[in-house]
Amino acid sequence: MHAYAGNILHVDLTSEKIESEELDPELFEKFIGGWGINNKLFYDIQKPKTDPFSPDSPIIIGAGALVGTLTPGASKVITTYRSPIFSNDKKHFVDNAVSGSNRFGIMLKNAGYDHIVITGKADHPVYLKIFDDGVKICDASNLFKKLDIYETTDYMIDRYKNCGVVSIGQAGENLVRFAMSIVDYCGSFGKFGFGASMGSKNLKAIVTRGSKGITIADKKEYMRLVGDIFKGIEAAPTIEPFRNIGIMSGWMLQGPLANEGYWSFREWTKLYGQQKWLSMKKRKRDFACSNCMLACRVDYEIKEGEFEGLTSFSGSYFMPARIGQRLGIRDKNLSVKLLDICNRAGTCCLSTSGIVNWVTQLYEDGVLTKEKTGGLELKRDFETYLKLFEDIMKREGFGNLLADGWYPISEKIKEDPDEFAPGTGIRRGADCIQDIRFTTLDPQRFTYFTNPRPHHGGTQTAITLPKMKLDLLKEDVRNMGVSEDVFERIFTKTAYYGDFNCGIYGKHCEDVMAVHNGVGTCIVYAIPPFLFLNVKKIAPIYSAATGMNVNPEELKKRGERAFNLYKMINVREGFRQKDDECSKIWLTPRETPDGTKTIMDYYRKKEISAEDINMLLCDYYNERGWDEKTGIPTEETLEKFGI
Secondary structure: OOOOOOEEEEEEOOOOEEEEEEOOHHHHHHHOOHHHHHHHHHHHHOOOOOOOOOOOOOEEEEEOOOEOEOOOOEOOEEEEEEOOOOOOOOOOOEEEEEEOOOOHHHHHHHOOOOEEEEEOOOOOOEEEEEEOOEEEEEEOOOOOOOOOHHHHHHHHHHHHOOOEEEEOOHHHHOOOOOEOEEEOOOEEEOOOOHHHHHHHOOEEEEEEEOOOOOOOOOHHHHHHHHHHHHHHHHHOOOHHHHHHHHHHHHHHHHHHHHOOOOOOHHHHHHHHOHHHHHHHEOOOOOEOOOOOOOOOEEEEEOOOOOOOOOEEEEOOOHHHHHHHHHHOOOOHHHHHHHHHHHHHHOEOHHHHHHHHHHHHHHHHOOOOOOOOOOOOOOOOOHHHHHHHHHHHHHOOOHHHHHOOOHHHHHHHHOOOHHHOOOOOOEEOOEEOOOOHHHHOOOHHHHHHHHOOOOOOOOOOOHHHOOOOOHHHHHHHHHOOOOOHHHHHHHOOOOOOOOOOOHHHHHHHHHHHHHHHHHHOEOHHHHOOOOOOOOHHHHHHHHHHHHOOOOOHHHHHHHHHHHHHHHHHHHHHOOOOHHHHOOOHHHHOOEEEOOEEEOOEOOOOOOEOOHHHHHHHHHHHHHHHOEOOOOOOEOHHHHHHOOO
């Protein structure tokens, strides 16, 4: 098989049985790879509504089809598992967490595997070693509850040299329900509990190393295609600022979208704007995932104060900037310290800081008392935050309750987290990374309603940045591999939205996401100011790499098939149309120092109501071929895709 490694690894941690299965060509002919094949494997072996921490609940890791090749940005690995986060009616969605990797994805494929299916539970702490010379379940008693994520990664690299590492820390070991794992320092499987799923299996880490190589079908044509993209990247005028400070280089455009309204944007810029981070950079340039020419991964070095000498890794300078604003921390060094606690223990810094912010506000309002917090006074100071963060990771005291997430806390204290006015919104039991009252309801943010995982990530296109010209959006949509009638439906003005149909547009962004995650290419290459990769460019690269001639329309159809299957996995878990409804708090105007924030269309011409959203959802369901009343794919749609 060209581009693919050609095998699926099955590991049962209970019986310690290890088997290799040849990758069936029908799988990639229908589902591309990575994200799509993960869904098929999970669909076939899952027992619906199983406890996420049960040994019977599988975790599946897959590398994108082009990972291991020279395709720019092809570093993505995907894990599919049942999230331990509780929705408000105690359901658990099935998550597809996507992460960049430095060595893990390449080494997995070079060891001979495209996918890993892990079931069972080890009777003691272990790590999984996947090397050329075989697969072994190794004792991790000297690592479990002793080494944090960074230390575990260091340990594996010191021991095995050029290896890829996925590892968990204290939060995953203690089954914090929003725990994550970190991949090769540079990416994460977060923020919906994959770290806890690993912890529930006594699995401390997965280590990969291989040298078998990946073959390319048409080397000459492949190198011509990727060479053109390399040249375009190097010629881009925005490349150097991006390599220097990552997505923070777009602070003036993206900062207002990530703002949370506690401070004015001017004040936030003064305290946490892009210039503030230049003095903390550990290295001259940011580091990158494999095959990445953009290099957006940042690290920090605190050079003064109580935590002088601390170094930490993260995906973006926006993370400590947002922790600082929502918790009222004006010293960026202290925000970095809180981020570092999350990274080393392996938990989502935004979920952790969001929950701490919520319960602190409830304490200030008199709703929570010392009797309910175990005697802890919830002050708005760094020392209190530090204790709460550490107690969550350890599951000690009041932190033990907070570690269970939003709705278990809600059930205990009788408060609805979706009525937390400064909150970013709750979807399927998880806090949203972005508040659409600040970002606008564009096609990317619309997928908060429709994507089974409550996340906007992966659906980025030209609409990611605000107020892009309509002609640019139209060109971007044409590059998705859509037909002319689809194009016309997207760009038909609607009275309940504006210059295009956000619901129909969002559907096709999801299909494109499935393509990117199937081949393993980073979505940053598909957004302004770069726009280097789209389905029309990926299709010939994929064809040259694999030797299978696939046009953009067919590749997108495979993405659509995979997305429908992903939906059906979550339908089996009990999710229906009502779970797509708008978060209550998003429909409440937010008063901020910069004015009142409400849900607006992409061009900020119209305020969007609940009725408008319902109309867009109906358009979305019809475009997908799903039943409007249930939100479930119809029999005709499933037959169309052979699901």
